[in-house]
Amino acid sequence: MSTVVNVASGAPYDVTVGSGLLERAITSLPPGSRKALVVHSAPMRQVADILRARIEATGREAVLAEVPDAEAGKTAEVAAFCWQVLGRSDFTRSDAVIGLGGGAVTDLAGFVAATWTRGIAVVQIPTTVLAMVDAAVGGKTGINTAEGKNLVGAFHEPHAVWCDVDMLATLPAYDRVAGLAEVVKGGFIRDGVILDLVEQHADALRADVLTPASLEVLEELITRKVRVKAEVVAADLKESHLREILNYGHTFGHAIEYTERYQWRHGSAVSVGMVFAAELARLAGKLDDAAVDRHRSILTSLGLPVTYPAGRWDALLTAMRRDKKTRGDLLRFVILQGIGNPVRLEGPDPALLLGAYDAVSG
Numbered sequence: 192m193s194t195v196v197n198v199a200s201g202a203p204y205d206v207t208v209g210s211g212l213l214e215r216a217i218t219s220l221p222p223g224s225r226k227a228l229v230v231h232s233a234p235m236r237q238v239a240d241i242l243r244a245r246i247e248a249t250g251r252e253a254v255l256a257e258v259p260d261a262e263a264g265k266t267a268e269v270a271a272f273c274w275q276v277l278g279r280s281d282f283t284r285s286d287a288v289i290g291l292g293g294g295a296v297t298d299l300a301g302f303v304a305a306t307w308t309r310g311i312a313v314v315q316i317p318t319t320v321l322a323m324v325d326a327a328v329g330g331k332t333g334i335n336t337a338e339g340k341n342l343v344g345a346f347h348e349p350h351a352v353w354c355d356v357d358m359l360a361t362l363p364a365y366d367r368v369a370g371l372a373e374v375v376k377g378g379f380i381r382d383g384v385i386l387d388l389v390e391q392h393a394d395a396l397r398a399d400v401l402t403p404a405s406l407e408v409l410e411e412l413i414t415r416k417v418r419v420k421a422e423v424v425a426a427d428l429k430e431s432h433l434r435e436i437l438n439y440g441h442t443f444g445h446a447i448e449y450t451e452r453y454q455w456r457h458g459s460a461v462s463v464g465m466v467f468a469a470e471l472a473r474l475a476g477k478l479d480d481a482a483v484d485r486h487r488s489i490l491t492s493l494g495l496p497v498t499y500p501a502g503r504w505d506a507l508l509t510a511m512r513r514d515k516k517t518r519g520d521l522l523r524f525v526i527l528q529g530i531g532n533p534v535r536l537e538g539p540d541p542a543l544l545l546g547a548y549d550a551v552s553g
């Protein structure tokens with residue numbers, strides 16, 4: 192059983208959510224491709240070997256590039272390593288890259304595909320909840336620089352995305368929960384049913400081991416969030432306006448990741464970032480107390496953080512100035528004017544920002 196969500200953008204593609212999809216993923220390699228580079232990190236080595244065998248069974252050459260795990264893989268040096276492998280293996284424009292892993296790997300693989308000979312096909316096989324519901328879908332690819340998160344990248348849409356929930360069997364609960372932060376984001380900005388489902392099933396979703404029943408709920412949540420993302424990126428691939436709503440919680444969240452030298456998971460940082468944005472909206476007179484409290488209760492029920500230590504404002508502000516929504520000196524935030532109604536807050540009074548920071552300082 193699987194569900195297909197079509198992303199109706201310039202070059203439409205399918206996101207398939209279900210189980211037993213690994214074999215089918217190979218069928219979406221471009222028909223003319225002779226080679227496929229599988230980008231993965233150490234935890235996915237066994238799956239990469241399985242993929243290699245299946246790619247070779249189609250008569251193609253399979254090349255594996257094992258990259259440093261998690262955020263350590265999203266660097267210019269690692270991208271250059273992948274380009275070297277592609278060059279030495281004579282990859283041409285008709286060949287393809289496969290991103291197999293969490294969001295860090297799918298961001299890197301997408302960027303490598305976007306830049307190799309100015310763009311070759313990428314098939315994404317996300318293996319974390321976060322990568323399934325967010326990173327692998329929508330064509331934002333990129334790497335970090337010493338100055339900030341995702342500062343170098345390209346919009347490069349995938350050829351196909353395969354969200355095989357069987358992959359989640361080995362994913363630690365901590366990472367499953369981090370991914371749920373991006374699912375909850377989809378609930379706050381667009382699909383309120385997501386919030387209801389998480390509220391009903393929070394204990395099962397955060398448990399160390401998933402039961403078949405909780406996996407079913409998780410699959411429904413993944414599909415719902417993929418739909419949210421698909422609708423938004425189909426309308427605004429290059430983030431000229433609407434797509435910014437997908438950045439809810441990220442201005443402060445990315446600043447935490449950078450300040451913490453990427454020792455926090457992205458989803459955990461976004462969790463605090465959403466509470467910051469909700470407090471900012473309350474102080475700006477846009478969001479009522481109940482909606483702000485709902486942020487804290489739903490994220491806490493999943494075991495996600497909702498506070499960040501005091502005393503780090505200067506570092507956080509420096510990082511927020513480098514956010515991609517900033518225009519010149521103008522800081523811009525996505526906030527809610529009610530659940531499901533995201534709006535922009537441009538150049539807020541510094542007192543509001545400090546007030547929101549004070550409210551999330553644990």
Ligand SMILES: NC(=O)c1ccc[n+]([C@@H]2O[C@H](COP(=O)([O-])OP(=O)(O)OC[C@H]3O[C@@H](n4cnc5c(N)ncnc54)[C@H](O)[C@@H]3O)[C@@H](O)[C@H]2O)c1
Binds near residue numbers: 294327332359370458
């Ligand atoms: N491009 C986008 O639109 C977009 C959207 C959201 C997030 N992101 C990016 O995604 C990244 C975060 O992704 P993430 O939360 O998946 O983190 P991650 O990629 O760092 O993966 C977390 C950990 O889980 C491991 N892992 C992956 N799959 C596994 C599995 N099936 N079993 C066991 N271990 C597994 C990884 O090796 C890693 O150690 C950040 O860099 C973030 O900026 C990008």
Ligand SMILES: O=C(O)C(=O)C[C@@H](O)[C@H](O)[C@H](O)COP(=O)(O)O
Binds near residue numbers: 373
């Ligand atoms: O797809 C988008 O657009 C998003 O903003 C999704 C975010 O969850 C994601 O973390 C994205 O990588 C952030 O992009 P950035 O432009 O703020 O680096």
Ligand SMILES: [Zn+2]
Binds near residue numbers: 325373441457461
């Ligand atoms: Zn994100």
